[in-house]
Amino acid sequence: MAASERRRLLITRPMTAAVEARASAEFDVEIRQETTPLSPEEMRQSLGAFDLVMPTLGDAYSADVFAAVPQPRCRLLANFGVGFNHIDAEAARAAGVEVTNTPGAVxxxxxxxxxxxxxxxxxxxxxxxxxxxxxxxxxxxxxxxxxxxxxxxxxxxxxxxxxxxxxxxxxxxxxxxxxxxxxxxxxxxxxxxxxxxxxxxxxxxxxxxxxxxxxxxxxxxxxxxxxxxxxxxxxxxxxxxxxxxxxxxxxxxxxxxxxxxxxxxxxxxxxxxxxxxxxxxxxxxxLPHLGTATEEVRSAMGHMALDNCVAFLTGAPLPNPV
Incomplete structure (x- = not known):
């Protein structure tokens, strides 16, 4: 796969302007406008309809979600955040889906x-x-x-x-x-x-x-x-x-x-x-979960997640595998 093929990417929450602009330039991107976590049905659909997904906190990609999509089109969950306990990484790998995160930036x-x-x-x-x-x-x-x-x-x-x-x-x-x-x-x-x-x-x-x-x-x-x-x-x-x-x-x-x-x-x-x-x-x-809530940090996290997407599509080593 080449990044230039503009593979389909789902971003599950609105992002900073800089991250959305880069995603639009480099991918065939859909940016979900809701700020709430994905529903189980949305997660199942995302695995079948997109090549890559950028999920975040609350998007509970459990073993049940992967079991419901035995042959997912999606091959990478580029998590936006350092914590990834909302993703069953073992079940993802068993389904052929890689998982990355964004350490360091936060x-x-x-x-x-x-x-x-x-x-x-x-x-x-x-x-x-x-x-x-x-x-x-x-x-x-x-x-x-x-x-x-x-x-x-x-x-x-x-x-x-x-x-x-x-x-x-x-x-x-x-x-x-x-x-x-x-x-x-x-x-x-x-x-x-x-x-x-x-x-x-x-x-x-x-x-x-x-x-x-x-x-x-x-x-x-x-x-x-x-x-x-x-x-x-x-x-x-x-x-x-x-x-x-x-x-x-x-x-x-x-x-x-x-x-x-x-x-x-x-x-x-x-x-x-x-x-x-x-x-x-x-x-x-x-406080309302403000840990990483600055424009600079959230943009850095988004760019790191996108870097993981680009690396995956070009066959380069994933910068931040989990």
Whole structure:
């Protein structure tokens, strides 16, 4: 296949202008205008009608979807995003469909959001803004809205991959935080860091716990009631990974009981549904999955996905296979 043949490409969500323009120039592209995930029927149709598909979060290409299309026309799912737990990659490969993702492009933006959430929850910034907007703020006083001073505190990072490392670097060099982490093996870092022997030990030793692991069956409810109970009562939890990594019911119970001081969340277990209990809590900072939400980053992700498409069609090695 040659890229010049303008193979049929489905992009499952609207993209930035730069990505849409390139896709239109290089492919016979259809850009779906809905911002919601594909339905099972749309996924089945995409496998039969297109040579390549650029899916993203929520497009659940499960084994059942591939089983329903035994001889798919599609030969590549060029996922838009680093996380691909919504795609059954093993079932895809068994059906003759390659899967790629977009690592690297998301690292700094996601780490920035982690630091945003760390600061917002520690310093009660969301609560403070709501107070000002309500018109109820009565002025400064010495004991108003006292939060957690982040500088010099102990940060625990669950998962020290690209994003976890970027978070730890920012926290150490920017705020002088002491870094501990949980990973399968020792990591070489540009800052002092201690590897914990287990998650409970890590949680018990930190002031702020940030979750930065991939989603999937292995990490589902990794942050559970036992981990939350191990955190000191003044500690905060931040999740910028995948929503299902945190047992949301256990988190709500821990927050309601005052077991931990607060939480900062960019992702949710049943996204986009956010429990009313979380929305009602002043000590919780809630963001609408903003991890990679900058024009530069989303364009870089789109170009990376398109690069994977071009490589596949020209027979070149895939830049980002999963």
């Amino acid at each position: 690292t700094d933006a996601t780490a920035d959001i982690a630091l945003t959430l760390m600061l917002m929850t520690a310093r009660r910034a969301g609560e403070g803004e709501r107070l000002v907007r309500s018109g109820q703020w009565q002025g400064w006083h010495p004991t108003q809205m006292l939060g957690l001073h982040l500088s010099g505190k102990r940060l625990g990072v669950v998962g020290l991959g690209r994003i976890g490392d970027a978070i730890a670097r920012r926290a150490h060099f920017g705020f002088g935080m002491e870094i501990s982490y949980l990973a399968r093996s020792d990591k070489e870092t540009a800052y002092p860091a201690t590897r914990a022997s287990n998650l409970i030990e890590l949680a018990a030793s930190v002031d702020m716990l940030v979750v930065a692991v991939p989603g999937g069956a292995e990490t589902r409810h990794l942050i559970n009631a036992d981990v939350l109970a191990a955190l000191p009562s003044h500690a905060h939890l931040v999740n910028i990974a995948r929503g299902e990594v945190v047992d949301e019911a256990a988190l709500i119970a821990a927050l309601q009981a005052g077991q931990i001081a607060g939480a900062g969340l960019d992702v949710y277990e049943f996204e986009p549904k956010v429990p009313a209990e979380l929305r009602a809590m002043e000590q919780v900072t809630l």
